[in-house]
Amino acid sequence: MGNYRQDEAGYTLIIVIWILVILSIILLNLVDEITLDNLLLSYQQQEKLARQTALSGIAAGIAKLQEDDTLADSDRDDWAQQLTGSLNSLDYLVEIADVGSRINLNYDQEELLTTLTWWNEQLSLVTRETIIPHLLLIRDLFGEDYQKAQNMVSTLGKFNINRDSLTSLGKLLLYLEIEPEQIKVISNGLQELRSEHTNLYLDSLDQLPLRIEGLDLIVYQQLKPYLTVEGRVNINLVPLEPLRLILKGFELRSGLADRIDAYRQENEITGVEQLAGMLTEEEMAQIRGYFTTASRYFIISSRAFSAQEKAEVELCVLVERTRNEAGEWQIKVLEWQEL
Numbered sequence: 620m621g622n623y624r625q626d627e628a629g630y631t632l633i634i635v636i637w638i639l640v641i642l643s644i645i646l647l648n649l650v651d652e653i654t655l656d657n658l659l660l661s662y663q664q665q666e667k668l669a670r671q672t673a674l675s676g677i678a679a680g681i682a683k684l685q686e687d688d689t690l691a692d693s694d695r696d697d698w699a700q701q702l703t704g705s706l707n708s709l710d711y712l713v714e715i716a717d718v719g720s721r722i723n724l725n726y727d728q729e730e731l732l733t734t735l736t737w738w739n740e741q742l743s744l745v746t747r748e749t750i751i752p753h754l755l756l757i758r759d760l761f762g763e764d765y766q767k768a769q770n771m772v773s774t775l776g777k778f779n780i781n782r783d784s785l786t787s788l789g790k791l792l793l794y795l796e797i798e799p800e801q802i803k804v805i806s807n808g809l810q811e812l813r814s815e816h817t818n819l820y821l822d823s824l825d826q827l828p829l830r831i832e833g834l835d836l837i838v839y840q841q842l843k844p845y846l847t848v849e850g851r852v853n854i855n856l857v858p859l860e861p862l863r864l865i866l867k868g869f870e871l872r873s874g875l876a877d878r879i880d881a882y883r884q885e886n887e888i889t890g891v892e893q894l895a896g897m898l899t900e901e902e903m904a905q906i907r908g909y910f911t912t913a914s915r916y917f918i919i920s921s922r923a924f925s926a927q928e929k930a931e932v933e934l935c936v937l938v939e940r941t942r943n944e945a946g947e948w949q950i951k952v953l954e955w956q957e958l
Contacts, residue, residue, distance in 0.1 A: 669931035676711035676921030691912035719916030721773035731868035737764035850911030
């Protein structure tokens with residue numbers, strides 16, 4: 620009888636021990652789960668604060684572009700300098716770059732594009748057929764050269780009615796699904812204007828319906844947002860390699876791009892006419908209407924940092940800057956990306 624009670628007591632002790640072990644495991648799991656939940660909540664809160672800080676940097680960058688009162692855009696402007704600030708005990712670093720001053724994939728001559736060392740026949744076939752709204756759509760065609768392509772070419776910008784090829788205009792009209800009859804009217808009308816006036820130069824888009832007989836005003840209003848009379852490429856900010864290729868495409872003298880680059884490093888070019896001292900009249904006529912000293916498309920990047928200077932959140936925004944009728948800068952967000 621005594622042994623039975625001892626055995627029963629022993630079993631009871633074992634059961635109690637196992638219950639305590641199980642309860643300890645459950646308690647430890649609960650503690651781990653609570654700790655994990657707290658860490659996740661803390662991380663989410665930190666990420667939220669970092670994103671708010673990065674957004675504050677984007678807003679500061681937009682404000683810089685709106686406050687710009689210079690006559691020409693260059694890397695000497697306030698907006699082109701790094702901008703720093705803080706919010707939520709985090710720091711942000713903002714950088715703004717001109718991304719429109721590149722060889723234009725849609726409107727520049729194919730002969731210019733084919734001078735790119737990584738250009739291929741597949742790219743030629745696609746760009747001959749239609750307007751490319753974004754480089755990402757043909758990223759696979761660039762292959763490993765996609766990063767190079769981003770630094771050299773762009774799809775940003777509008778068709779220049781004074782100088783871009785009528786082949787490019789045809790692509791644009793088809794892309795916008797303009798009626799065939801109006802395509803013929805616009806293409807033939809612009810061709811006649813160019814043949815009548817060797818140095819055709821319209822100062823305003825609104826002169827176009829007055830100069831092309833039969834151009835439907837509704838069609839013109841549909842087409843107008845895609846047209847320009849201004850240059851696309853900022854001579855102050857276009858990278859040297861694309862500048863060399865552009866001038867080579869114009870069949871200008873070898874070494875001229877390097878001379879311009881050396882000059883702009885020492886001087887801000889406030890107008891293309893400022894280059895008249897190093898270009899002949901014929902060369903100036905060649906580049907007239909192609910280059911500008913104003914930038915239109917910018918990438919604003921904002922990185923939020925913790926106290927340990929580790930990047931928490933990075934936001935990138937592509938914006939278009941234009942002036943309204945009152946002469947004030949208007950900023951339109953075209954793309955938004957969180958890295």
